[in-house]
Amino acid sequence: MNTSIKLCALLFFLAGFGVQVNAQSTAYASTSVVLITPIAITKTSEMHFGTVAASGTQGTIILSYNSTAAVGTGGATIVNAGGAEPSAAKFLITGRVGDTFSIALPTDDVILTGTTDGMKAGTFRASVDGTNDVTTGIISEGGTTISVKGILTVPANAIAGTYANANQLIVKVNYN
Amino acid sequence: MRTSIKLFALGMILLGFGANVNAQNSANATATGTLVSAITISSSGGGSLSFGRIVSGTAGTVVVPGVASPTRTSSLSLAGGTVTSAGFSISGVDGTSYTVSLPSTAVRVIHTNSSDYMEVNSFSCDVANAGLSVVGTSASGTLSGTSRTFYVGATLNVKAADPIGVYTSATFPVTVSYH
Numbered sequence: 001m002n003t004s005i006k007l008c009a010l011l012f013f014l015a016g017f018g019v020q021v022n023a024q025s026t027a028y029a030s031t032s033v034v035l036i037t038p039i040a041i042t043k044t045s046e047m048h049f050g051t052v053a054a055s056g057t058q059g060t061i062i063l064s065y066n067s068t069a070a071v072g073t074g075g076a077t078i079v080n081a082g083g084a085e086p087s088a089a090k091f092l093i094t095g096r097v098g099d100t101f102s103i104a105l106p107t108d109d110v111i112l113t114g115t116t117d118g119m120k121a122g123t124f125r126a127s128v129d130g131t132n133d134v135t136t137g138i139i140s141e142g143g144t145t146i147s148v149k150g151i152l153t154v155p156a157n158a159i160a161g162t163y164a165n166a167n168q169l170i171v172k173v174n175y176n
Numbered sequence: 177m178r179t180s181i182k183l184f185a186l187g188m189i190l191l192g193f194g195a196n197v198n199a200q201n202s203a204n205a206t207a208t209g210t211l212v213s214a215i216t217i218s219s220s221g222g223g224s225l226s227f228g229r230i231v232s233g234t235a236g237t238v239v240v241p242g243v244a245s246p247t248r249t250s251s252l253s254l255a256g257g258t259v260t261s262a263g264f265s266i267s268g269v270d271g272t273s274y275t276v277s278l279p280s281t282a283v284r285v286i287h288t289n290s291s292d293y294m295e296v297n298s299f300s301c302d303v304a305n306a307g308l309s310v311v312g313t314s315a316s317g318t319l320s321g322t323s324r325t326f327y328v329g330a331t332l333n334v335k336a337a338d339p340i341g342v343y344t345s346a347t348f349p350v351t352v353s354y355h
Contacts, residue, residue: 023354025216028347029262031296033227033238033285033332035340036255096340099255175231175255 039095051083054158076154112163215268229257242329261327285343
């Protein structure tokens with residue numbers, strides 16, 4: 001009788017021990033991250049609409065990706081001889097090769113200031129590796145060049161002189 | 177004397193049986209006839225905590241919250257990539273009170289091609305999904321139904337000098353126990 005009671009106590013103890021061990025479970029996970037080279041943008045060429053002549057009528061000059069200027073509308077004309085050469089703005093984008101980046105251009109007109117009046121430049125668009133009017137590009141080995149074009153509005157009877165904008169034509173790039 | 181030998185033999189059998197239960201979790205726990213079946217945890221949905229892609233060169237932190245579809249919070253420049261929290265599933269008896277234990281020390285993610293590492297700490301999990309009342313390195317809740325999925329997030333500490341590349345960690349444990 002005495003023995004059987006002891007047995008019973010032992011059974012309970014062991015059963016309790018089994019439950020205790022079983023009351024915990026563990027699973028595992030790992031963690032990871034990728035660090036990449038910062039994206040960088042360097043200006044390699046300023047935007048220049050060339051030398052134009054105003055008239056009594058407002059006109060526009062269209063600067064293209066291949067750095068040629070053409071008359072858009074109205075009374076502005078292009079002065080070829082002896083004038084400053086037109087040039088699309090160019091930027092070199094460097095970063096992680098193969099990565100896609102987005103391009104942000106000014107959506108508002110930029111004001112070029114001259115001796116008295118101002119002139120507006122706007123409708124900026126970007127070209128990447130020969131693909132025009134894009135908002136994204138891919139970083140290639142050695143960097144990717146983007147060209148930026150725009151349209152200049154020449155007011156009627158604009159006064160002769162140099163019209164320039166210091167730094168409002170801001171181009172931003174970001175990894176997508 | 178004879179009685180004590182029998183006792184000993186019986187003890188060995190039961191101990192062995194008890195260990196067996198532990199190795200195979202809930203199915204065998206039920207077979208033993210113990211009244212409480214096990215609570216178990218398993219990795220769910222890939223079970224990987226991924227901080228995605230981050231632009232190097234600046235010191236800062238990146239927080240991936242422990243939710244199903246996490247969005248990173250960081251002062252650093254982020255660059256897409258795969259961002260996931262680590263998913264886990266708990267199964268057990270409805271109404272079981274349990275505690276989830278997350279890593280309380282930092283886990284290192286190590287650069288693939290060098291010995292550089294970053295630390296991942298401040299592990300957390302989503303209160304709502306896990307039914308937990310406290311979040312920290314350990315949190316308690318009550319199992320509603322027989323299973324529950326929850327997600328574990330953490331904070332990545334980036335140093336300015338950390339080189340570019342892929343960083344991965346060894347596995348870290350998430351333990352669930354009931355009480």
